[in-house]
Amino acid sequence: MSKDEIQFPITFVVFDMEWNQPISYMPSPVNPKDLPGEIIEIGAVKLTMESETCFSMSRPFSIIVKPQFYKIMNRQVSRVINKNTDDLKRGVTFPEAYDYFLKWCGDDYVLCAWGDSDISILKSNLKIHGMPAEVNERFLDIQPLFGRIAENTAQQRSVAYAVDFYRIPQTDDFHSADKDAYYEARILKETLTDYFVMCRKENANEDIEIPRLKHYISNPNLNTQYRWKTGVFPNEKEAVARALKEELHCPVCSELIKATLEWFSSGHTWMSLWQCAEHGPLTAKIRAKKTPQQEFYGSGQLRFVNGNAARYVQEKWEEKQKKGSETEELPEKCSENVQNCEQL
Numbered sequence: 460m461s462k463d464e465i466q467f468p469i470t471f472v473v474f475d476m477e478w479n480q481p482i483s484y485m486p487s488p489v490n491p492k493d494l495p496g497e498i499i500e501i502g503a504v505k506l507t508m509e510s511e512t513c514f515s516m517s518r519p520f521s522i523i524v525k526p527q528f529y530k531i532m533n534r535q536v537s538r539v540i541n542k543n544t545d546d547l548k549r550g551v552t553f554p555e556a557y558d559y560f561l562k563w564c565g566d567d568y569v570l571c572a573w574g575d576s577d578i579s580i581l582k583s584n585l586k587i588h589g590m591p592a593e594v595n596e597r598f599l600d601i602q603p604l605f606g607r608i609a610e611n612t613a614q615q616r617s618v619a620y621a622v623d624f625y626r627i628p629q630t631d632d633f634h635s636a637d638k639d640a641y642y643e644a645r646i647l648k649e650t651l652t653d654y655f656v657m658c659r660k661e662n663a664n665e666d667i668e669i670p671r672l673k674h675y676i677s678n679p680n681l682n683t684q685y686r687w688k689t690g691v692f693p694n695e696k697e698a699v700a701r702a703l704k705e706e707l708h709c710p711v712c713s714e715l716i717k718a719t720l721e722w723f724s725s726g727h728t729w730m731s732l733w734q735c736a737e738h739g740p741l742t743a744k745i746r747a748k749k750t751p752q753q754e755f756y757g758s759g760q761l762r763f764v765n766g767n768a769a770r771y772v773q774e775k776w777e778e779k780q781k782k783g784s785e786t787e788e789l790p791e792k793c794s795e796n797v798q799n800c801e802q803l
């Protein structure tokens with residue numbers, strides 16, 4: 460019945476990791492940019508839906524990983540997760556731990572986490588160990604889904620906030636991977652319950668339109684952005700005008716895409732929304748930037764977004780409509796606000 464065409468049963472693997480970080484005053488065995496955090500614990504819980512109302516939750520998966528690079532506990536990290544350097548001497552190697560984890564996950568599931576940092580840390584750990592950095596091709600970030608479904612907001616909330624929001628009994632402290640994964644799975648269960656209630660309301664009433672779950676599930680292995688820049692112009696207005704003319708293609712399939720919300724300005728940024736029929740919603744942004752020679756170029760970025768971030772752009776647009784047609788024209792003298800920027 461759902462417009463998402465969710466096939467039941469469906470399994471969500473909610474995972475959470477703890478990682479140690481390099482210590483700034485000590486020589487690092489690897490470039491911290493390549494490895495911002497080394498995984499020391501993986502926790503996960505499976506949430507399976509047999510139907511829109513029937514959930515089951517697995518026992519938590521938990522494994523301790525012995526770090527190979529950052530073997531001394533970073534003090535800031537230690538304060539949060541309550542572990543010390545001695546704790547880092549136990550556990551299995553990362554490749555072993557990840558292998559266990561994948562076996563435990565099974566075949567057909569949606570990988571889930573709170574925020575997108577766990578996925579990016581996971582990828583950096585896979586790369587540093589010379590393992591393929593491709594992860595499960597369906598990934599759901601619970602944080603923006605919770606924000607949109609529970610509170611209709613783009614604000615980023617913490618796990619603790621969402622646990623309070625849904626009055627989930629809190630029996631353990633946060634910041635151990637398996638406990639956090641458990642709480643995140645509970646939040647996901649509540650959020651999905653709310654979501655399917657909304658779906659049923661929508662089916663009964665044509666006027667209601669709700670966010671689509673599928674717009675929160677993305678493929679983390681895809682190249683998800685495209686950047687472009689124009690030549691230089693004597694003023695900001697021309698540079699932006701040129702950048703606005705760029706024909707945009709989906710960064711994944713290269714198909715020409717269509718705007719679902721035309722370009723509008725918000726301060727010095729121009730924004731718009733796009734859609735690839737196959738790969739989902741994208742936002743595009745343009746800003747004028749200044750060269751050291753005091754000339755201007757337009758700099759654009761197109762990237763895939765979850766439904767919540769897309770909604771945020773929509774809200775900016777609505778805000779602007781409310782204010783009326785104040786300044787659609789670019790102000791003539793606004794160069795102080797233009798970023799001095801050479802990168803990109």
Ligand SMILES: [Zn+2]
Binds near residue numbers: 710
């Ligand atoms: Zn596409």
